[in-house]
Amino acid sequence: MLEESADPSLTNGVNTDGLGQTVANVKANPELGFCKFRVRNEWVHGDENRSQTLDFYAAGSEQQHKKNFHFQAGEPGLLEGSDDGANPVEYLLSALSGCMTTTLAYYAALNGHVISKMESSYEGDLDLQGLFNLDPDVRPGYQNIRVHFKIQTDAPTEELEQYYRFSPVYDVISKSVPVEVVIETY
Amino acid sequence: MLEESADPSLTNGVNTDGLGQTVANVKANPELGFCKFRVRNEWVHGDENRSQTLDFYAAGSEQQHKKNFHFQAGEPGLLEGSDDGANPVEYLLSALSGCMTTTLAYYAALNGHVISKMESSYEGDLDLQGLFNLDPDVRPGYQNIRVHFKIQTDAPTEELEQYYRFSPVYDVISKSVPVEVVIETY
Numbered sequence: 001m002l003e004e005s006a007d008p009s010l011t012n013g014v015n016t017d018g019l020g021q022t023v024a025n026v027k028a029n030p031e032l033g034f035c036k037f038r039v040r041n042e043w044v045h046g047d048e049n050r051s052q053t054l055d056f057y058a059a060g061s062e063q064q065h066k067k068n069f070h071f072q073a074g075e076p077g078l079l080e081g082s083d084d085g086a087n088p089v090e091y092l093l094s095a096l097s098g099c100m101t102t103t104l105a106y107y108a109a110l111n112g113h114v115i116s117k118m119e120s121s122y123e124g125d126l127d128l129q130g131l132f133n134l135d136p137d138v139r140p141g142y143q144n145i146r147v148h149f150k151i152q153t154d155a156p157t158e159e160l161e162q163y164y165r166f167s168p169v170y171d172v173i174s175k176s177v178p179v180e181v182v183i184e185t186y
Numbered sequence: 187m188l189e190e191s192a193d194p195s196l197t198n199g200v201n202t203d204g205l206g207q208t209v210a211n212v213k214a215n216p217e218l219g220f221c222k223f224r225v226r227n228e229w230v231h232g233d234e235n236r237s238q239t240l241d242f243y244a245a246g247s248e249q250q251h252k253k254n255f256h257f258q259a260g261e262p263g264l265l266e267g268s269d270d271g272a273n274p275v276e277y278l279l280s281a282l283s284g285c286m287t288t289t290l291a292y293y294a295a296l297n298g299h300v301i302s303k304m305e306s307s308y309e310g311d312l313d314l315q316g317l318f319n320l321d322p323d324v325r326p327g328y329q330n331i332r333v334h335f336k337i338q339t340d341a342p343t344e345e346l347e348q349y350y351r352f353s354p355v356y357d358v359i360s361k362s363v364p365v366e367v368v369i370e371t372y
Contacts, residue, residue: 013232019266023318030321033314037275041283043304046199049287051280053272054307058264065262069272073284076251078244080205080292086239086255088285088355089223094237095281097227098259099274101235103317106266118229121240128219131289131352132209135216141357166317169274171327176362 011109019110032059047074047081089142092173093122099169100147100181107163113155120149124177145173147181157185197295205296218245233260233267275328278359279308285355286333286367293349299341306335310363331359333367343371 008015026033036057043049052070056063073088075081086094097120108115123146130140151160160183164170173179195203212219222243229235238256242249259274261267272280283306294301309332316326337346346369350356359365 010232013230013234015266022264022266023320026314026318027320030313030315033318033320035312035314037273037279037310037312039276039279039283039308041280041287041306041308043287043291043301044199046196046291047288048199049284049304051283053276053280056262056276058262063262063264065272066269069276071257071272071277071280071284073280073288075288076242076244076249078208078249080201080208083252085284086251086257087223088281088283088288088353090225090239090242090255091257091277091281091284092355092358093223093225094227094239094257094259095274095277097225097237097274098235098257098271098277101227101229102233102259102261102274105229105232115229118235120227122225122227124223126221126223126354127216128212128221129216130357131354132212132219133352134209134213134219139357140352141354141361166319166326167274168312168317168327169278171316171325172278172362173358175327176358 011112012105012115014106014109016109019106023110047079048084049073089124089126093124093145095169096145096147096173097122099167100164103167103170104149104151104160104163107166108153108155108160111155111159113153113159115151115153115155117152118149120147122147142177145177145179147179149181149183151183151185153185155185157183160185197298198291198301200292200295202295205292209296233265234270235259275310275312278328279310279331281355282331282333282359283308285353286350289353289356290335290337290346290349293352294339294341294346297341297345299339299345301337301339301341303338304335306333308333328363331363331365333365335367335369337369337371339371341371343369346371
């Protein structure tokens with residue numbers, strides 16, 4: 001799907017010719033859009049466990065990363081952990097942040113808009129009564145998530161507000177948790 | 187909330203006296219269970235962005251990690267990336283893996299069950315027609331996720347199948363995406 005080009009057209013660091021060709025390929029052959037992503041986890045003890053990415057399926061065949069990526073999860077001392085890794089609910093916010101950011105950069109590029117700087121912050125409310133099974137009316141997961149973007153760009157805010165809705169992780173989380181997103185441009 | 191003990195009672199590497207005391211404290215004072223977790227993200231270019239954990243709120247006051255944790259997100263070459271970080275949908279599976287694993291270890295410990303080994307694998311189906319806005323009937327996020335645990339334990343499988351449902355990340359994802367979980371014990 002990646003189209004090599006001697007002079008790729010880069011917007012926001014994205015090869016828009018290549019990305020546009022990938023979109024066209026999936027449109028012409030929808031089965032090329034089907035992907036499987038995979039992770040394996042090994043528990044160490046208590047709060048500590050390690051996960052890594054594996055080969056994935058995309059563009060009609062099995063694919064390998066240049067190298068697999070490794071993650072260590074932990075819990076802070078307040079939750080009887082040794083705080084040697086981010087906790088899983090922080091990994092969830094990190095996943096959301098990465099996905100919304102990349103989706104904004106890619107969609108802006110495909111629409112000819114330049115983003116020169118983009119930062120964002122994420123905060124999620126969680127009530128341990130849910131995890132500890134103390135109140136059946138309290139869910140274990142996040143109750144609300146707030147997202148704030150600051151983006152230096154020529155793209156109209158109304159367009160940016162459409163782009164992030166196609167983020168796969170935003171789609172998964174926002175269909176389960178109310179996610180309030182504010183985009184500030186300059 | 188962490189109760190210091192000269193001789194902590196450890197099961198599965200979890201200080202069950204301390205954890206049980208934390209549960210009792212939240213039961214007695216529900217406001218102690220309210221947490222806010224936070225992440226900040228900075229876009230680098232194209233597919234590459236970096237996130238980090240920040241201070242969090244728990245047990246009635248602001249808390250600091252021993253150190254903040256840093257993550258680099260990327261995309262594989264097929265998606266016009268340089269593959270220098272896991273992609274965000276892999277981070278999502280990693281978050282799910284860490285949370286289900288820790289929740290199983292903690293709940294087993296609180297119920298007096300020993301886990302001596304625990305591994306798990308995760309696979310999610312994703313159709314790029316959703317991300318690329320090619321078909322309004324195809325969601326951008328995962329369509330299905332399959333989870334397979336292998337656990338060496340004295341805990342009955344029926345109990346393990348209850349424990350993971352209190353995982354905050356499982357709660358968030360499974361209310362949006364069908365998650366099929368198989369637990370194999372030995």
